[in-house]
Amino acid sequence: MKKIGFLSFxxxxxxPQYETRTAGDTLLQSIxxxxxxxxxGLDGAYFRVHHFARQLASPFPLLAAIGAKTxxxxxxxxxxxxxxxNPMYMVEDAGAADLIAGGRLQLGISRGSPExxxxxxxxxxxxxxxGQTDAEMGREKALQFLDKLSGVGFAKPNPNPMFPNPPGLLRLEPHSPGLxxxxxxxxxxxATAVWAAEQGMNLQSSTLKFDESGEPFHIQQAKQIRxxxxxxxxxxxEREPRVSVSRSIFALVNDQDRYYFGQQGRSADSFGYIEADTRAVFGKSYAAEPDQLIKELEKDEAIREADTLLLTIPNTLGVEYNVHVLEAILEHVAPGMGWR
Known part of the structure; x- marks a missing residue:
């Protein structure tokens, strides 16, 4: 069994060919x-976060809206x-959204990618x-965020507050237990995967990874997960960790699928530089008739290592078509892979 979700950029x-022509279109269609x-029957709805781009950015209003509708x-x-x-403000935003959703938030954080x-x-x-790099700053903020999520009081209360305080030091509110x-x-x-494990965070690994051995992407990613x-x-x-990988996977079940994604089935891993001195490997897309798709996916070592698979979706093609894309995976691929 494997949890399956979608990941939208x-x-x-x-x-003229986009169903999402404005930010409002994208937000409302995401909900x-x-x-x-x-x-x-999908298990997860996940969203990318990019600033200064015509893509989703501040996530908490969207997550809260989805939480209220699902x-x-x-x-x-x-x-x-x-x-x-701001880790402090983020604790409050995350706590509020998680409470609205009834404890269903699964927040992926990181030092970020090139912007x-x-x-x-x-x-x-x-x-x-x-003397600190921006990556170190990102990890330090992550630790502050994790610390304050614990709900332990840390702030000295005002002796003459506007409202009565509970005894002891105060924590950020609203607090969501379990987040x-x-x-x-x-x-x-x-190295950062190992660091995440040491800090007690679950692991998200996407279709991009630093190239640390020259091997195919899925093999390097599987080693990272291990x-x-x-x-x-x-x-x-004490608890069991969770691990997700993301993939672009399209089951070609009609002519529209073949028109949009038929050529992606010939894709392969690619190697390049995401920053001046950082060589990375980018995972290939999968697109084929269901029987062939299952044969190709069975060879992906990293998918086998993960308990959660996030399917990247073409959100610009609209809700109806994306529902079809997801339904095709659940109906034609997941049973053959033993995911369902």
Whole structure:
């Protein structure tokens, strides 16, 4: 058994072939798609977070809206760039959204990826300390966020408050019990996957990873996951960790599918640089008739290692078509893979 969710980048553009021509289109259709995905029996609705781009950015209003419209589906991010965040305010936002959703948030956070503007976090008022890199700043903020999610009081109360205080030091409110265990770290390297395990975070690994061996993407990713699991066990955490991978997977069951994605079935891993000195490997897309698709997916070692699979979707093609894409995987692929 495997949990299956969708991952939306939330693109929009005033393009004649797009169903999402405005930010409002994307936000409202994201809610509609999450509701439809729950009705299909999908396990998760996840959303990317990118700043300075015509894509979804501040996630908590959207997550709260979906939480109010759904009952069972997990609601998450993949990932929130902590370099841009105020950890204190984020604890309050996350707590409120999780309570609205009844404890269904699964928040993916990370140091972030290359952005649309140079050092965009500076425009948000954040700057690394002397001798600190922006990645270190992101990880430090992540630890602050995790610490305050615990719900332990830390702030000295005013002796003459506007409202009566409970005894002792005060914590951030609203507090959502259990949310601390539903935080995921988006790791691009083996080292940060191990670090995430040590901090008690679940692991999100996407279709991009630092190239650390020159091997095919799924093999490098599977090794990363195994290192994470070993580090988790060594750290002595009591609960079982969760691991997700994301993939672009399309079952070609009609002519429209073949028109949109028929050529992607010939794709392969690619290697390149995401920053000046950072070589990465990008995972291929999968697109084929269901029987062939199952044969190809059976070879993917990282999918076997993960308990959760996030399917990247073409959100610009609209809710109806994306429901079809997800339904085709659940009906024609998941049973053959033993996921359902």
């Amino acid at each position: 939330g693109h929009w553009s005033n393009h 509609e798609l999450a509701v439809a995905a729950e009705e299909l 009952n069972n589906i997990e609601i998450g991010t993949g990932v929130i760039d902590m370099r841009y965040e 649309q503007v140079i050092e965009g976090w500076r425009y948000f008022g954040y700057e690394p300390e002397a 601390r265990e539903r935080i995921w770290w988006g790791a691009a390297s083996n 290192l994470y699991k070993e580090a988790w066990k060594k750290a002595g955490h």
